[in-house]
Amino acid sequence: MARKRPRDIQQLFGGQRLQRFTDFTEQYQRWQQQLQQCFDALQLSPLLAHCKVVSVRAHTLVLEASSAALANRIKLQQSRIITHFQSESTGHISRLEVQVRPQMRTPLAQSMAKPTQAVQKTGNNDDETVAKLRQQAELCEEPLRSQLLALAEKYEKN
Template identity: 55%
Template sequence: MARNRPRTTKQLIAGQQLQRFADFTDQHRRWQQLLQSCFQKLQLSPLLEHCEVLNIRANHLILQVSSGAIAQRIKSYQARIITHFQPEATVELERLEIRIRPAHKPATPKPAKVSPAPATETLEKELDAVGRLRQQAALCDEPLRSQLLALAQKYEDS
């Protein structure tokens, strides 16, 4: 099987895929600016940081928002937003589609509230556990007795 040679940087830059990506990026930037002007006109500017234009496809303006509450608020202005986007869209917009994707916030770990126990206290607890295991072993029948004694021995050895 013949291998394709790696493309040079000039070939990548001259390629159609890169040009299509650059065109889409420019178009996306214009859509985002249009959304900003629309929200300012509708006095929804505080929602702009939670909303982004994803695409205009198949007669749908597709927005991404960070919560359901924001989606409902924007949905109530659907007709006005479509009217505002209509002159810039290449197709006749019929519907506003809203996708909810919550912003990922890294969880802040809560500090563990573990107080370091002194080594002697830990040793006393282990010896107490070993003593209780031996006491229980004395009260049990053979298969369980040998298992409890083996467990007690394991604690003593460690």
């Protein structure tokens, strides 16, 4: 079996794949700019960090949000967002689709470090913890009151 010769750099940069990718990235940047302008106009700027345009296809603007609550807020402004994108000559947009994709949480190492710090802090403040438990017990009704008092006694013994 014969080996294929390596491609010349000019062949790689002159290919249709690279041109399609370049065209798409330019279009994607325009969509993001339009979304930013739209959110600024609708006074939704704080949501922009948690939302982005995925695509515009078949007369549908597809947005991605990091939570269902944000997606709901965006859907409430659906007609205004569609109007903004139509006026900016993106093409004929008649629908808005919002997909929920939660962002990644903090790394495991950081999340594991926080509880150990909290345990160390509570170990130094046992008297304060007992006092808070007793104060809360006074404000509660049974059976929670007795459970809080029992927990306070347990802290006192340690």
